[in-house]
Amino acid sequence: MNTTHAAAALLKLASARTFLFVPADRPERHARALASGAGGVIVDLEDAVAPDRKVEARAQLRASFSALSVAQRQRLLVRINACGTPWHDGDLAELGELATQGLIAGVMLPKAERAADLQRLGVTIGPKGLLVPLIESAAGLEAARELAAAPQVLRLAFGNLDFQADLGLACDAEEAELVPVRLALVLASRLAGLAAPIDGVTPDWRDTARLANDAARARRGGFGGKLCIHPDQVAPVHAALxxxxxxxxxxRRVVEATHAAGGGVVSLDGRMVDAPVVRLAERLLALESQAPP
Structure with missing residues (x-):
């Protein structure tokens, strides 16, 4: 991937609100996923592919991605198998070739727990490749600040279901027990200067009420994106975030009032508008420009 394409991929994926998973062994779905309106598409070699199909799925990627346009590849990530699994090293070798040919924007690493693993992955895919560590364990949470500060990391992502399993939690739909975990990821991202992190999945794609609640919680909690498992989740999540x-x-009224006053503190609707309020207003207006691709 050349420098111009790498910069375009970074801008697109740093501001994306939706990341849609698609199985790696269903190449006929890859282009359809990219056409769904999702800001990013994650071709999944991990959970979505059965163990006896992983090698075959990996071998299909080059042909599938070669048929995509440059603009589509700039929104394309691959979730590889975790470190320590029998497929990890083979995934690394193939991903290095794909990245060298400019066929992907970056890689999602599941069960991310060590900055050294990210550094090895970054070397494999080259300096322009983007990394998204998926925090899914107590060890990953403990290392969140180190992971966020690792070279080439674009954003953190939260694997909420695996995290519950790792800690033996039994959360209901509200996932109140995970509030401090989500806040820790938002803080780690902010301290590292990253874009706001990506929240985890809503497992029942047909449950529109829960999806709305989950997306609203993500936005209230400082997340800028959310993982999706079905195309029907993309549009409502994008709108909610x-x-x-x-x-x-x-x-708009805040910005207009501030400009009219020549900067500084102004009063609007009986309330003081100072620099932090103006920054919030400007952030909201910047979000408006992040339309689906």
Whole structure:
């Protein structure tokens, strides 16, 4: 991937609100996933592919990705198998070739727990390849700040279901027990200067009420994106993670009032508007420009 394409991929994926998983062994779905409106597409070699199909699925990637346009590849990540699994080293070798040929933007590493693993992966895919560590364990949470600060890391992602399994949690749909975990990932991302992290999946793609609640919780909690497992989740998640009409109207009024006053503190609707409020308004207006591809 040349420098221009790498920069374009970084901008697209850093601001993406939706990341849609698609099985690696279903190449006929790869282009369809990219056409779903998702900001990023994650071709999955891990959970979505049975053990006896992983090698074959990996071998199919080059042909599938070669048929995509440059713009499509800039939104393409591959989730490889975790470190220590029988398929990890083979995935690394293939991903290195794909990245060298500019066929992918980057890699998601599941069960991310060590910065050294990310550094090895970064060397394999080259300096322009992007990395998304998936935090799915107590060890991953403990290392979150180190993972966020590793070279080439674009954003952190949260594997909420695997994290519950690792700790033996029995969360209900609200996942109240995970509030401090999510906050830790938001803090780690902010300290490392990364884009806001990507929240985990809503497992029942037909449960629209839960999806709405999950996406609203993600936005309240400082997440900028969410993992999706079905194309029907993409549009509602994208909308939920963006500003509302009322928020945009308020943000425009704040910016206009500040400009009219020549900067500094102004009063709007009886409330003081200072620099932090202006920054919030500007952030909301910036989110409005992040339309689906």
């Amino acid at each position: 963006g500003p509302s009409t009322a928020e945009l109207a308020w943000a």
